[in-house]
Amino acid sequence: MIIKKLQSTILDLKSKNDVTILAHYYQPIEIQEIADHIGDSLGLSRIAKDKTNTEYIIFAGVKFMAETASILNQDKHILIPNPESCCPMARFLTPEKVLEFKKNYPNNPVIVYINSTADVKAEADICCTSSNCVEVTKYAKDNYNSDSVLFGPDANLADYVEQISGIKTIKMPEKGHCIVHSQLKPSDLKNMKEKHPNAKILVHPECSREVRELADVIGSTAHMYNYVKTSSKEEDEFIIGTELGLLERMKMDFPNKKYTLANEKMICYNMKKHNLELLEYVLNHPDDKNFEVKIPKKIAEKALKPIDQMLNH
Ligand code: 13P
Ligand code: SF4
Numbered sequence: 001m002i003i004k005k006l007q008s009t010i011l012d013l014k015s016k017n018d019v020t021i022l023a024h025y026y027q028p029i030e031i032q033e034i035a036d037h038i039g040d041s042l043g044l045s046r047i048a049k050d051k052t053n054t055e056y057i058i059f060a061g062v063k064f065m066a067e068t069a070s071i072l073n074q075d076k077h078i079l080i081p082n083p084e085s086c087c088p089m090a091r092f093l094t095p096e097k098v099l100e101f102k103k104n105y106p107n108n109p110v111i112v113y114i115n116s117t118a119d120v121k122a123e124a125d126i127c128c129t130s131s132n133c134v135e136v137t138k139y140a141k142d143n144y145n146s147d148s149v150l151f152g153p154d155a156n157l158a159d160y161v162e163q164i165s166g167i168k169t170i171k172m173p174e175k176g177h178c179i180v181h182s183q184l185k186p187s188d189l190k191n192m193k194e195k196h197p198n199a200k201i202l203v204h205p206e207c208s209r210e211v212r213e214l215a216d217v218i219g220s221t222a223h224m225y226n227y228v229k230t231s232s233k234e235e236d237e238f239i240i241g242t243e244l245g246l247l248e249r250m251k252m253d254f255p256n257k258k259y260t261l262a263n264e265k266m267i268c269y270n271m272k273k274h275n276l277e278l279l280e281y282v283l284n285h286p287d288d289k290n291f292e293v294k295i296p297k298k299i300a301e302k303a304l305k306p307i308d309q310m311l312n313h
Contacts, residue, residue: 006030006276006277009280010279011034014283018054018055019055019056019058020036020054020057020058021057022039022048023038023061024038024041024221024245024271025221026061026243026271027060027245027271028272029248029249031274033252034276034279035060037051040129040223041115041220042131042132044059044069045065045069045129045310046311049072052076054076056076056286057079058079058283059078060081061085062115063080063086064087064116065114067118067295070293070294071118071303079286079292079293080274080291081274081281082273083290083293084270084273085271085273085274087178088179089113089115089179090115090120090153092153093112093117093176094119095122095123098112098120098152101172105148105150108146108170109126109149110124110149110150111126111127111136111137111169112127112128112153113127113128113133113151114129115178118300119299120152120153121303121307122299122302125309126309127306127307127309127310128310130157130206130219130221131222133157133161134164135313136310137149137165137167137169138167141165141167147167149169151169153172154177154206155171155177156181156182156207159171160218177206180266180268181207183265184203185263186213188263189214190214192239192262196237196258196260199237199238200216200217200237200238201215201216202215202219202238203217203218204219204220204224204242211241221246224242224246225246225250228254236256236257237260238258239260240259240262241262241263243266243271244261244266247261
């Protein structure tokens with residue numbers, strides 16, 4: 001009841017203000033329900049660039065996502081309901097480390113995963129997301145005429161790219177990872193498969209190779225969502241190897257299928273730092289600078305090029 005009331009207040013405030021709300025699939029479901037657009041990190045970057053013409057964009061996602069939207073919309077106000085919602089993976093890489101890798105591997109293009117800070121993106125040749133990491137890597141290899149690429153900060157995603165494309169990835173750093181996806185173990189999937197023998201296993205490429213090898217489908221959040229959306233009537237049970245929010249969205253949109261979270265710890269507490277009360281506050285105080293995400297002009301201009309390149313793939 002309280003949730004429904006808050007949602008209706010938010011929708012009312014939204015209709016009176018010049019605001020678009022973007023939400024990632026990992027957001028609490030009550031936020032996804034009132035967002036204008038829901039998506040994965042590539043989809044939301046595209047929407048931020050091409051489909052938002054409001055003065056304010058509220059980004060319900062982790063900070064790097066709001067930063068990317070800000071870099072793509074330097075004339076708009078990008079607001080984040082909880083400025084402490086950061087992706088711990090982004091902390092694995094600094095611009096200084098990228099420069100050191102560049103010096104040690106001078107002829108390798110630098111590919112930076114979107115889960116990184118703006119100043120790290122500014123040192124990249126091209127950015128990628130889990131949706132287009134393989135295409136971006138093939139493009140970078142051909143375009144820079146190199147045998148290998150520098151790739152960071154997710155070593156599991158780099159390994160996935162290497163496995164699919166056959167292109168060597170030099171990991172920046174060697175063991176960068178997601179603290180949520182790296183908790184998923186092969187034993188979790190084996191246990192779940194015993195309990196649900198007919199279920200298809202869907203995992204995110206941020207999972208380890210051992211986990212990916214047990215999966216039926218590997219892909220970004222949007223890829224997994226679309227897989228379930230277009231699955232046949234007979235394919236009606238899924239083990240979800242990613243964050244809880246995506247499972248909740250699937251349950252809501254495709255209620256005739258059955259879902260099990262691959263491991264009960266698959267919850268990204270940073271994504272869950274946003275809530276309806278904070279969203280309401282931001283809508284009532286759009287000019288409170290504590291909630292605005294703004295990248296220094298020099299870094300934003302430098303990071304725009306690799307982000308724009310990413311959107312071409
Ligand atoms: P997607 O690009 O699949 O949305 O993933 C983002 C992310 O943070 C996964 O942990
Ligand atoms: Fe970052 Fe992992 Fe959370 Fe995705 S799930 S935002 S990679 S901590």
